[in-house]
Amino acid sequence: MAEEMDLELARAAIRAMAAAIREHAQELTDLDAAIGDADHGTNMDRGFQAALARLDGGQGDLGGLLRDVAMALISTVGGASGPLYGTAFLRASTPLAGRSAVSAAEVEKALAAAVEGVRERGGAAPGEKTMVDALVPALERFHAAVEQGAGLARALAAAAEGAWQGARQTVDLVATKGRASYLGERSRGHQDPGATSSALLLQAAARALAGEGERRAAGGPGGGAG
Amino acid sequence: MKKLINRVEDVVDEMLDGFAAAHADRVRRLEGTQVIVRADAPVRGKVALVSGGGSGHEPAHAGYVGEGMLDAAVAGAVFTSPTPDQVLAAIRAVDGGAGVLLIIKNYTGDVMNFEMAAEMARAEGIRVEQVVVADDVAVENSTFTTGRRGIAGTVLVHKIAGAAAAAGRSLDEVKAVAEKVIASVRSMGMALSPCTVPAAGKPTFELAEDEVEIGIGIHGEPGVRREALRPAREIVAELAAKVLDDLPFQRGDRVVALLNGMGATPLSELYVAYHELRAVLRERGVEAAHSLVGEFMTSLEMAGFSVTLLRLDDELERYFLAPSQAVAFRR
Numbered sequence: 001m002a003e004e005m006d007l008e009l010a011r012a013a014i015r016a017m018a019a020a021i022r023e024h025a026q027e028l029t030d031l032d033a034a035i036g037d038a039d040h041g042t043n044m045d046r047g048f049q050a051a052l053a054r055l056d057g058g059q060g061d062l063g064g065l066l067r068d069v070a071m072a073l074i075s076t077v078g079g080a081s082g083p084l085y086g087t088a089f090l091r092a093s094t095p096l097a098g099r100s101a102v103s104a105a106e107v108e109k110a111l112a113a114a115v116e117g118v119r120e121r122g123g124a125a126p127g128e129k130t131m132v133d134a135l136v137p138a139l140e141r142f143h144a145a146v147e148q149g150a151g152l153a154r155a156l157a158a159a160a161e162g163a164w165q166g167a168r169q170t171v172d173l174v175a176t177k178g179r180a181s182y183l184g185e186r187s188r189g190h191q192d193p194g195a196t197s198s199a200l201l202l203q204a205a206a207r208a209l210a211g212e213g214e215r216r217a218a219g220g221p222g223g224g225a226g
Numbered sequence: 227m228k229k230l231i232n233r234v235e236d237v238v239d240e241m242l243d244g245f246a247a248a249h250a251d252r253v254r255r256l257e258g259t260q261v262i263v264r265a266d267a268p269v270r271g272k273v274a275l276v277s278g279g280g281s282g283h284e285p286a287h288a289g290y291v292g293e294g295m296l297d298a299a300v301a302g303a304v305f306t307s308p309t310p311d312q313v314l315a316a317i318r319a320v321d322g323g324a325g326v327l328l329i330i331k332n333y334t335g336d337v338m339n340f341e342m343a344a345e346m347a348r349a350e351g352i353r354v355e356q357v358v359v360a361d362d363v364a365v366e367n368s369t370f371t372t373g374r375r376g377i378a379g380t381v382l383v384h385k386i387a388g389a390a391a392a393a394g395r396s397l398d399e400v401k402a403v404a405e406k407v408i409a410s411v412r413s414m415g416m417a418l419s420p421c422t423v424p425a426a427g428k429p430t431f432e433l434a435e436d437e438v439e440i441g442i443g444i445h446g447e448p449g450v451r452r453e454a455l456r457p458a459r460e461i462v463a464e465l466a467a468k469v470l471d472d473l474p475f476q477r478g479d480r481v482v483a484l485l486n487g488m489g490a491t492p493l494s495e496l497y498v499a500y501h502e503l504r505a506v507l508r509e510r511g512v513e514a515a516h517s518l519v520g521e522f523m524t525s526l527e528m529a530g531f532s533v534t535l536l537r538l539d540d541e542l543e544r545y546f547l548a549p550s551q552a553v554a555f556r557r
Contacts, residue, residue, distance in 0.1 A: 037445065038426070039306065074342065075311040078302055082309055083338035121338060178334045181372045182365060182450075 002209045003151035006101040009209060010065055011055055016208035017201045018048035024200055031193040035180040040081060040193040047077035047085070063097030066090075066110075080178055081194065084118050084131060091117030104152040108142055111159070115139045122177060129175040129187060131194035137162035138202055156206040163199035170195045227427045234424045238281045238301055245288050249553045252292050260301040260308060261316040262288040267297050273391040273400045274298070274320035277329040277384060278313065279336050280305040282423070283444055286381065286523045289554025295388035296329075296552065304423050304526070305445040307335035313343030317352060325353035325397035327404065329383055331376025332360040333445070355397055357404045359383050361413040361534065363472040364441030364450050375443045378486040378523040378534045379411035382546070385555060389545035407542060412469045414441060415532030416461060417488060421446045421525050440464070442488075442532075444525045458495070462502035465533045470510055475537060477511030482518065482546060484534035489524035491531055496520065499531055516546065522554070 002009055021028075025041035032040035051072040055065075066089045074086030092110040096102060102110075115135045124130045141162030145155035170192035178194075180187045231237050238260060246255040246262060253262050261278075268274065278287045278300030287299035297320035302308035317326050326347070330340045337358060344354040361379030387404035395403070417439040420429040423446060430446035433439065438461070441450035475481065485500045487493070500519045507514050515538060523532075538546070550557045 037305070037447070043306075071311075075309050078306045078309050078339070079335040080307075080338055083335075083342050086310075086342070121341075122334075177372055179372070179447075182447075 002153045004101050004103055005062065005107050005152060005209075007060075007062060007065065010062055013205040013208040014051060014055060014065075014069060016204040018052045020200045020204035021045050021048045021197065024197075028193050028197055028200075031191055031196055034190040035175065035183055035187045036193060037079075037179055039079065040197065043077045043079055043081055044085075044197055047073040047082065050076040061097065062099050062102060063093040063095075066093035066096060080122070081197075084122055084194070087117040087121045088114040104146050104150070104155050107152055108139075108146055108155070111139055111142055124177045127173060128177045129170045129173040129180065129192045129195075130177050131192075131198045133170050133173070133192065134163040134166040134195035134198040134202075137166040138198070153206065153209040156202070156209055160199065160203040160206040163195075163202045167191060167195040167199040227422050227424070229422070229424060231424060234427075237424050238303060241281065241284075242288070242301060245553075252551060252553060253288070256298075256315060256319050259315045260312055261298055261319065262291050262301070263298045263316065263319050264291055264293065264296075267320045268322040269297070269320075270322045271324055271394075272322050273324045273395065273397045274317075274322055274326045275329060275384070275388055275391055275400075276300065276313065276316045276320060276326055277380070278302070278308050278316070278340075279331055279333070280307060280445065282421075282446075282526045283523050285521065285554035290381065290384045290388075290552045292550065292552035292555075294392050294548060294550035294552065294557075295384050295555060304425060307333065307339045310339050310342035310346060313340055314346050317343060317347045317354060318350075321347075321352050325355065327387065327391070327397060327400050328354065328356040329380065329387065329404065330356055330358045331380050332358050332373055333375060334372055336376075353397055355401045357383070357387075357401060357408060359408050359411075361408070361411045362415075362443065363412050363468050364414050365443075377413050377415065377444050378484060378532050379408075379413045379536065381486075381522045381555070382411055382482060382484065382534070382536050383407045384552075385550065386542055386545040388550065388552075389548035392548065393545070403541070403545065407536065410473070410537040410542065411534060412472050413484075413532050413534040414465045414468050415443075415449075415486075415488065415530060416440045416465060417442045417449060417525075417528050417530035418455070419490065419529040420448075421489065421528040423526065438530075442525070442528075442530065444488075444523055446525050446528060458498050459502050462499050462533070463506055466503055466506040469533055469535050470506075470512065473535075473537060475510070475512050475535060478513075480513045480515040480538045480543070481507070482516045482534075482536040482538060483507065483514040484518040484522065484536070486518075486523055486532045486534060487521040488528040488530040488532070489521065490527040490529040493520065496531060503533060515543070
């Protein structure tokens with residue numbers, strides 16, 4: 001299990017995120033069709049493919065890497081998801097500027113900055129049927145895991161679990177933000193597409209870190225997987 | 227889907243090229259972007275106006291670029307907000323040193339992308355302010371929703387704020403004028419038929435032959451209510467009453483009355499509707515001092531229309547009547 005986030009792991013995590021979005025694009029679009037405008041999967045896939053294209057510079061630091069991802073998402077996704085995920089990666093990049101390897105505690109700072117950025121950009125609080133409903137419990141679970149002495153991979157796995165729980169709970173919520181809010185009560189009964197993509201992304205990152213760490217411990221080839 | 231296009235993915239790009247070529251005397255396309263700017267941008271010392279949004283609302287937004295109205299319009303994919311880098315490119319291209327006002331319609335994606343662009347531009351030292359148009363009375367304005375949508379009333383914000391900027395007012399003053407228009411304008415629309423987004427290939431909703439949607443936005447979305455088709459008189463009376471009661475407009479008010487086609491309703495029917503709108507206004511003692519009938523903010527080939535009323539004062543009327551060289555709004 002990986003206990004530090006270095007550049008190679010970060011790239012592996014982003015490749016895993018892009019793969020997860022591609023795999024679940026139709027599902028995300030279908031969730032969006034129920035309460036939004038049916039383009040969440042398409043838009044996110046376009047964004048993460050653009051992020052992948054910027055990934056192989058090979059140089060730089062963790063902050064620069066996340067900033068590249070942010071700019072790719074911001075300039076290709078559009079709608080509300082582009083600014084929200086773009087802001088998340090942009091804010092996460094700041095505490096990681098100039099660093100090439102960081103501990104779980106520092107990743108927590110980046111995650112906290114990302115969640116705060118999304119809350120600010122969208123003006124959303126928990127309970128409004130948005131990404132925030134997945135991200136806030138994810139951050140709480142990450143924090144709790146680190147407090148209990150977990151390393152990075154375990155903390156991220158806990159965060160992903162928290163995000164899924166949060167995403168599933170959006171089914172029972174009424175949307176008060178975004179286009180789904182115009183549906184009012186009719187938005188109840190559908191899982192929020194943004195909360196779902198957030199959970200997918202965290203899960204992909206957690207799996208990438210767990211897998212990469214194992215490969216390293218076994219002395220196998222690192223990097224590349226996704 | 228039956229549309230006069232080549233490849234679905236080229237629609238916006240080719241439309242922008244065609245638009246720029248057709249009106250090359252007044253506008254140009256900013257190379258490598260989806261931005262249309264005034265041919266003479268940037269205008270030194272003048273506050274610049276930037277608007278935009280998804281494509282599919284033609285003549286909005288590029289049609290309002292020109293002397294006396296917008297300095298730049300940013301086109302997104304069909305019914306999808308443009309991205310911040312595109313808006314930023316527009317801001318950079320039109321800033322003439324007096325600052326830039328962004329005119330945004332209240333849709334979540336539009337607001338966020340324009341706000342990010344504003345932050346980026348400010349980081350580069352450009353003065354940027356923004357206003358958000360929210361004129362659609364069909365959507366309840368409560369703490370439980372994202373608020374009202376911005377629809378056809380946005381065109382009047384472009385016109386009047388554009389005239390204030392042309393008159394040499396400062397960024398803060400132009401913003402204040404735009405906010406006065408936003409506070410004084412209300413709209414509501416209806417649809418007789420849905421539209422088809424090229425990338426989706428099928429209609430955005432289904433409507434029976436004898437049904438209409440009341441309270442539509444401008445992104446092909448269904449309205450707030452579905453009901454049986456009634457004579458134009460009754461439909462116009464209902465929309466007008468909702469608009470009039472909201473501000474509320476009062477006896478003696480002078481207004482601009484804008485009757486906007488959604489893309490596929492013949493001008494003859496729009497005039498029938500306008501005839502009814504004038505009757506309602508007369509009955510309520512509201513004077514339609516100026517009239518606009520035609521297609522200003524469409525939703526692709528959706529059939530239907532929206533009613534917009536703007537309460538005038540001397541300042542707003544003076545700017546409304548000021549000259550404009552915009553492609554779709556010459557005066």
